[in-house]
Every structure is written in structure tokens, then in C-alpha cells.
Amino acid sequence: MLEMMGLLLIFMIIAAIVAIETRDLLAAVISVTAVGFGSVIAFFYMRAPDVAIVPIVVEVLILVILIRATLRVGLKTFVGNRDFFGMMVTIAMLLVIFLAAIRVFNDLPAFGEPVMAKMMDAPSRIYLANGLNDTGAANIVTAVLLDYRAYDTLGEATVLFTSIIGAITIIRKKARKKPSEPEVEEWTV
Amino acid sequence: MHYALCLALFLVGLYGVMVKRNLIKIVISLVILESAVNMFIVMIGYREDGIAPIMSKMTDPEVFASRSVDPVPQALVLTAIVIGLGVTAMTVALAMRLYEKYGTYDIKEIRNLKG
Numbered sequence: 001m002l003e004m005m006g007l008l009l010i011f012m013i014i015a016a017i018v019a020i021e022t023r024d025l026l027a028a029v030i031s032v033t034a035v036g037f038g039s040v041i042a043f044f045y046m047r048a049p050d051v052a053i054v055p056i057v058v059e060v061l062i063l064v065i066l067i068r069a070t071l072r073v074g075l076k077t078f079v080g081n082r083d084f085f086g087m088m089v090t091i092a093m094l095l096v097i098f099l100a101a102i103r104v105f106n107d108l109p110a111f112g113e114p115v116m117a118k119m120m121d122a123p124s125r126i127y128l129a130n131g132l133n134d135t136g137a138a139n140i141v142t143a144v145l146l147d148y149r150a151y152d153t154l155g156e157a158t159v160l161f162t163s164i165i166g167a168i169t170i171i172r173k174k175a176r177k178k179p180s181e182p183e184v185e186e187w188t189v
Numbered sequence: 190m191h192y193a194l195c196l197a198l199f200l201v202g203l204y205g206v207m208v209k210r211n212l213i214k215i216v217i218s219l220v221i222l223e224s225a226v227n228m229f230i231v232m233i234g235y236r237e238d239g240i241a242p243i244m245s246k247m248t249d250p251e252v253f254a255s256r257s258v259d260p261v262p263q264a265l266v267l268t269a270i271v272i273g274l275g276v277t278a279m280t281v282a283l284a285m286r287l288y289e290k291y292g293t294y295d296i297k298e299i300r301n302l303k304g
Contacts, residue, residue, distance in 0.1 A: 051231060
């Protein structure tokens with residue numbers, strides 16, 4: 001089980017490196033979907049079926065959106081990154097972040113032992129013990145999502161709505177005009 | 190060990206955001222960053238040989254509470270994944286708009302053109 005998780009994570013890292021370093025944009029888009037589906041399998045292994053179902057839909061939608069942006073006539077492929085000095089600074093920063101974050105993991109319990117096991121009054125314990133009686137939902141994740149923390153879900157719906165409205169506004173070509181305003185020059189790109 | 194691999198995935202995404210010149214590559218790196226963070230939050234709640242936080246008629250509530258994985262990170266990640274879709278849609282919309290205006294995805298060229 002733990003070995004399987006390690007293999008899946010290594011697969012995801014390799015797919016991510018391919019997605020970032022390949023020259024073909026379409027191959028990069030498909031590789032990033034491989035990362036997403038790797039996380040789907042990992043969620044199933046980590047006993048999270050509710051979480052595993054959602055990324056299947058989300059990854060397919062991301063694939064469609066990214067392919068729409070990639071299919072361009074005469075899209076130039078270009079190689080090369082930032083300049084050498086910036087590259088060195090970036091790698092040094094990543095190294096510092098890695099070394100600092102590795103120390104943080106020492107304070108966490110080992111993988112396979114949840115944080116809530118060490119806290120006697122963790123809210124997760126209350127949800128697990130009383131979830132069925134409080135909410136009537138046999139699935140505790142649903143109980144948390146739609147009852148204990150329902151305002152979070154309301155906020156999620158609001159954020160999703162706002163971001164889609166924003167995306168449509170950005171993509172729209174014509175600005176909205178009132179009929180009374182004088183005819184102005186068509187704003188095109 | 191597993192946390193370190195998850196961190197490595199995060200750093201691969203961060204490298205892409207900081208180094209790449211192609212706007213689509215930057216969006217792809219953001220998607221990888223999101224996957225890594227969601228993975229990490231679910232990993233914090235995992236219990237070895239645990240059961241999914243779904244009750245059935247046979248489960249004893251006492252045993253269930255001591256063997257189930259943590260449900261709260263799962264619920265929060267469920268929210269975060271959907272919001273990630275909204276973020277990706279909006280960044281792709283911005284990138285496509287920039288392409289229509291400048292005719293390239295290269296951020297170096299876009300910077301040189303100056304509006």
C-alpha cells in the first residue's frame with residue numbers, strides 16, 4: 001500500500017517533468033492530465049472515494065479548456081527559459097524551500113498516521129462519532145460538506161460562479177453598448 | 190518519504206511557474222501545483238489500513254470512529270478541486286486574450302511590446 005503510493009507519486013513527478021519540459025504543447029497538456037489521473041488513483045488508495053470522483057470530471061474539463069487554448073493556427077514553438085542568472089537564482093530558491101520544508105515534515109506524524117489521532121479534541125473525531133446522529137448522513141464527508149461546513153460549500157459555489165463570469169467577460173469580444181449611446185468605432189483586437 | 194515526494198511534485202510545478210516563458214506552460218505548472226497541494230492535504234488525513242468515512246448498517250460506531258480516515262481534509266479538498274477548475278478557466282481565458290492582442294504566448298515578447 002505505502003509502496004504503491006510512492007510509485008504513484010513518482011509517476012506523477014515524471015509526468016509533471018514531461019509536461020513542463022516537452023516542446024510540443026499538446027503533449028504537455030496530455031501529460032498534465034496524466035498527473036491529474038494519477039492523483040485520482042492515489043485518492044482511491046487513500047480511502048477517499050468522494051474526492052476521487054470529482055477530479056475525473058475536473059481533469060477532463062481542464063483538458064478541453066487547455067486544448068482549446070493550444071489549437072492555434074501558426075502557433076510558434078520556442079525553446080529556452082529565462083536568462084542564466086535568473087535560472088541560478090530560481091534553483092537556489094527551490095533548494096532553500098525544499099530544505100526548509102523537509103524540516104517541517106519532522107513535526108508531522110509519519111505517513112499513515114493522521115494528525116487527528118494525536119489530538120483528543122479534534123473536530124474530526126466529533127464528526128466521526130456524532131455525524132450519523134447529528135445529520136442523518138451515512139457518508140461523513142457529505143455530512144461535513146453539506147451540514148457542518150455548509151457555508152464553505154456556499155462560498156465555493158460563489159467563487160466558481162464569479163470565476164466563470166470573469167472568464168466569459170475576459171473572452172467576450174464586443175463590449176456591451178446601450179442603444180442610446182452614439183455609435184463608436186468597433187473595438188476589435 | 191511520501192511527504193517529501195509530494196513536496197518534490199510541488200517544487201516541479203513551482204519551477205515551471207518561475208522559469209517557463211510560454212503562458213500555456215505556466216498555466217500547466219499551476220495545475221500541477223494544485224494537484225500537489227490537494228494530494229498533500231488528503232495525505233495528512235490518511236490512516237494506515239483505515240476505512241473510508243462511509244458508514245453502513247454493519248459498522249459499529251465505536252470501531253468506525255477509531256478506524257476511519259480523517260473526513261475533514263477530504264471535504265476541504267473536494268471544495269478546493271472545484272475552485273481550481275475555476276482558476277484554470279480564468280487563467281486560460283486571460284492567456285487567450287493576450288494571444289489575440291499580441292499574437293504570441295511568449296511572455297518575453299509581450300513584455301517587450303509594452304501595450
